[in-house]
Amino acid sequence: MATSFSSLPVVDVSALKAPQLTPEDTNALSKQLYDVFATTGFAYLVNSPLTFNHDEIFGLAREFFSIPLDQKMRLAKKTFRPGHHNTYRGYFPTQPHLASDNLKEGFEIGNPAINHAVPPKCTKKINLSEANVWPESGLFEKRERLEEMYNELQAFASQLLSLLAVSLRKDADYFSSWLDGSLSTLRLLHYPPVPQVQAQQQETGPVKLSCTPHTDSGIITLLHQDSTGGLEVLNASGEWVPAPYIPSSIVVNIGDLMASVSGGRFTATMHRVRAPPPTCPPSGDSFGRFSIPFFFEPGEACVVSPLNGVGESVVYGEHVRKKMATWVEFQDDSGYDTGATEDM
Numbered sequence: 143m144a145t146s147f148s149s150l151p152v153v154d155v156s157a158l159k160a161p162q163l164t165p166e167d168t169n170a171l172s173k174q175l176y177d178v179f180a181t182t183g184f185a186y187l188v189n190s191p192l193t194f195n196h197d198e199i200f201g202l203a204r205e206f207f208s209i210p211l212d213q214k215m216r217l218a219k220k221t222f223r224p225g226h227h228n229t230y231r232g233y234f235p236t237q238p239h240l241a242s243d244n245l246k247e248g249f250e251i252g253n254p255a256i257n258h259a260v261p262p263k264c265t266k267k268i269n270l271s272e273a274n275v276w277p278e279s280g281l282f283e284k285r286e287r288l289e290e291m292y293n294e295l296q297a298f299a300s301q302l303l304s305l306l307a308v309s310l311r312k313d314a315d316y317f318s319s320w321l322d323g324s325l326s327t328l329r330l331l332h333y334p335p336v337p338q339v340q341a342q343q344q345e346t347g348p349v350k351l352s353c354t355p356h357t358d359s360g361i362i363t364l365l366h367q368d369s370t371g372g373l374e375v376l377n378a379s380g381e382w383v384p385a386p387y388i389p390s391s392i393v394v395n396i397g398d399l400m401a402s403v404s405g406g407r408f409t410a411t412m413h414r415v416r417a418p419p420p421t422c423p424p425s426g427d428s429f430g431r432f433s434i435p436f437f438f439e440p441g442e443a444c445v446v447s448p449l450n451g452v453g454e455s456v457v458y459g460e461h462v463r464k465k466m467a468t469w470v471e472f473q474d475d476s477g478y479d480t481g482a483t484e485d486m
């Protein structure tokens with residue numbers, strides 16, 4: 143159960159840099175993770191084993207979003223460019239008409255090892271296992287590095303998943319089979335600054351948001367956020383608790399799936415993002431805010447069952463399609479709520 147926390151805990155994961163975790167470190171870290179995920183559902187991780195730092199990953203995001211819009215739109219998902227083949231991976235533009243409180247553009251990649259020239263037949267409107275799409279050469283030089291970051295985040299999240307298994311009194315590899323055909327997503331997000339007029343309304347009117355309140359769907363999310371601020375997490379008293387920038391940290395939170403598998407011992411906590419002001423402190427940057435969530439997810443066909451045997455098993459692909467029907471990026475295109483199918 144989430145508690146009435148007033149700030150997010152910090153967990154030092156430097157032990158994960160060692161080639162092999164000692165039994166003492168395994169016990170200490172799994173206990174710490176259990177405690178934070180059972181109370182806040184959110185924490186900052188520091189001293190991670192990742193080889194890249196904030197400057198590198200945000201520099202990469204800035205480079206991507208600086209590509210001219212017409213070129214980014216060449217990577218747009220089918221929802222936004224009906225002639226395109228990519229339905230799940232690729233670019234989505236801001237949609238001010240559909241969702242003024244969800245103002246963000248994004249670029250998403252899945253497992254870089256999926257590399258089929260011709261996509262396998264998929265009878266759903268959204269093909270969760272399709273290959274990534276990339277900008278033309280010369281526009282973005284960081285493809286390889288972004289793929290490496292994906293692989294590192296997947297490996298880091300897998301280490302955390304083993305610790306969660308231990309914390310739930312299972313073997314370290316208890317959840318390993320979930321990761322066959324893992325659908326994890328690395329998402330670059332850019333929240334443009336909110337125009338002056340709307341920012342002024344923020345002083346008096348309702349809070350102006352760039353990302354509406356939600357929980358994440360998967361196992362865990364690893365989030366890199368820049369120094370703009372704006373992320374807020376809902377505590378058990380219904381208060382929005384700020385999750386400000388901490389240098390070199392990664393925010394981690396539990397997704398719906400893991401909360402349900404744990405039989406409610408872990409909590410998938412609601413969160414939202416305030417719209418960035420016209421000029422973002424402290425750098426005075428007028429580009430807005432960047433954040434880079436990594437959604438750590440099982441394979442599409444993975445059958446996930448609650449550990450305590452209470453509650454229903456779910457096939458992950460169905461779970462995620464159901465959730466997708468609530469996302470503004472996909473509107474009714476998940477092929478779930480309408481039951482619609484389409485050859486691709």
Ligand SMILES: O=C(O)CCC(=O)C(=O)O
Nearest residue numbers: 353358367373415433435
């Ligand atoms: O941008 C952020 O800080 C959070 C983004 C988020 O919660 C999400 O994409 O699920």
Ligand SMILES: [Fe+2]
Nearest residue numbers: 356357358413
């Ligand atoms: Fe989220």
